[in-house]
Amino acid sequence: MKTFNLSKDLQEVSRVGLGCMRIDSLSSDRVHAIIETALENGINFFDHADIYGGGKSEEVFGKALTPSLRGKMYIQTKCGIRPGISFDFSKKHIIESVDGSLKRLGTDHVDSLLLHRPDALMEPEEVAEAFDELTKAGKVNTFGVSNQNPMQMELLNSYCDNRIKIDQIQxxxxxxxxxxxxxxxxxxxxxxxxxxxxxxxxxxxxxxxxxxxxxxxxxxxxxxxxxxxxxxxxxxxxxxxxxxxxxxxxxxxxxxxxxxxxGIQVIVGTxxxxxxxxxxxxxxxxxxxxxxxxxxxxxxxxxx
CATH class of the missing domain: 3.20.20.100 (NADP-dependent oxidoreductase domain)
Structure with missing residues (x-):
């Protein structure tokens, strides 16, 4: 498995990552087997989102984790979608979402956090404040977005000290x-x-x-x-x-x-x-x- 540096000063990650959207109905033993198989074959990158399985995907993944496994992997999650209601990049929602993800995953930090789809009502100043607070608390190492275009990222980066390092697109x-x-x-x-x-x-x-x-x-x-x-x-x-x-x-x-x-990184959901x-x-x-x-x-x- 080939690896690369996702962003400066971060650990090397696999060019192929495992998406965890579909694991919500699986047992902890099955998820543990999936994690072990991925790691044994060179995948050390695991992609989540707070909405996957209504949070159940993160929860079952967290139950399958052990301290030794956590040290071998890079965990990414996403926030910003309130299903059937709105997109929400408010400071309050971002911070609460991360805290919820950390609790479900059973870890004290995620390696990267993506803002999940664009929020038409985004206030970049609020996003910057949320990023600052999460960084200072050691809860998130790096940041990115999902399904955003260049100008949307430019707007965010102008307030967030160029911390947008990832864009996940179909x-x-x-x-x-x-x-x-x-x-x-x-x-x-x-x-x-x-x-x-x-x-x-x-x-x-x-x-x-x-x-x-x-x-x-x-x-x-x-x-x-x-x-x-x-x-x-x-x-x-x-x-x-x-x-x-x-x-x-x-x-x-x-x-x-x-x-x-x-240099695309591919996220597979099998x-x-x-x-x-x-x-x-x-x-x-x-x-x-x-x-x-x-x-x-x-x-x-x-x-x-």
């Missing part, structure tokens, strides 16, 4: 509008529509880590493309390359994201132990330029 070979827009610049087509303000280029300029969520989905929770009859050509290409590199189709799909020079083992081989796959574009085209994309 991305896969079948769902990559940020890549589509870059390829189809100045062209009258839907693919050329810039929906994120050039986040790929911005993240590289500002040294902000992009995290890709739902790397096997073709839409927002619409389904996975691997094995789907909606993507026969893509699956044919995935299978051929999987055989060539002696890995799974899932590993090839992750390798496609890792191949991008933006709970299957064999799937985890297979995906962990992805960083060892070095797709050629031709193979990367072949996968892109196989997903139904076009080159102008």
């Amino acid at each position: 991305m896969s070979v079948a769902h990559c509008p940020t890549i589509d827009a870059g390829i189809n610049v100045n062209i009258h087509s839907d693919a050329g529509c810039d929906r994120d303000g050039g986040i790929l280029e911005y993240s590289r300029l500002k040294r902000i880590t992009l995290q890709a969520w739902s790397p096997f989905q073709y839409g927002m929770f619409e389904g996975v493309f691997i094995g789907s009859d909606k993507y026969p050509k893509l699956n044919e290409t995935l299978t051929r390359l999987a055989k060539k590199y002696d890995v799974t189709e899932n590993a090839v799909a992750v390798a496609w994201l890792l191949r991008h020079p933006a 709970t299957g132990l064999e799937h985890i083992r297979g995906i962990c081989k992805a960083p060892g796959v070095e797709l050629t330029r031709e193979e990367w574009y072949e996968l892109y085209l196989s997903a139904g994309k076009i080159l102008p």
Whole structure:
């Protein structure tokens, strides 16, 4: 498993992280097995959110933790969504959310905290105050956002001493509008529509880590493309390359994201132990330029 520095002076983390949204219904023993399997195969990064399973995902993860395991891992969580009510980046909500996450996870700090989706009513001064308080209390080491564009991050960073180091966005070979827009610049087509303000280029300029969520989905929770009859050509290409590199189709799909020079970290949400083992081989796959574009085209994309 390849690693990198998520931000200055922090421990190295795995290029592939494990998303914990779907563990809320699992037993502590099963979650412990998932954690052990991930660590044994090089994954030391675990991604949470206070809303996953209504907090149950953090809780069951915390019950499966031991002090020795906690010392081997990097834990990230997210806050800011009040389901069915609002987005909320108020100081009060951020601090209360972090305290709740820490209690459920059974730890005294999280390594990173992301603001989960943009809050239209955000007051950056309040966010900065919350970050300051959480940092001074030793409860959060680094900060980031989820699904934000460059100007939203610029606004936050202007008040938060450039502490936004992560942006988590949805991305896969079948769902990559940020890549589509870059390829189809100045062209009258839907693919050329810039929906994120050039986040790929911005993240590289500002040294902000992009995290890709739902790397096997073709839409927002619409389904996975691997094995789907909606993507026969893509699956044919995935299978051929999987055989060539002696890995799974899932590993090839992750390798496609890792191949991008933006240094994307991929967050996978699988709970299957064999799937985890297979995906962990992805960083060892070095797709050629031709193979990367072949996968892109196989997903139904076009080159102008």
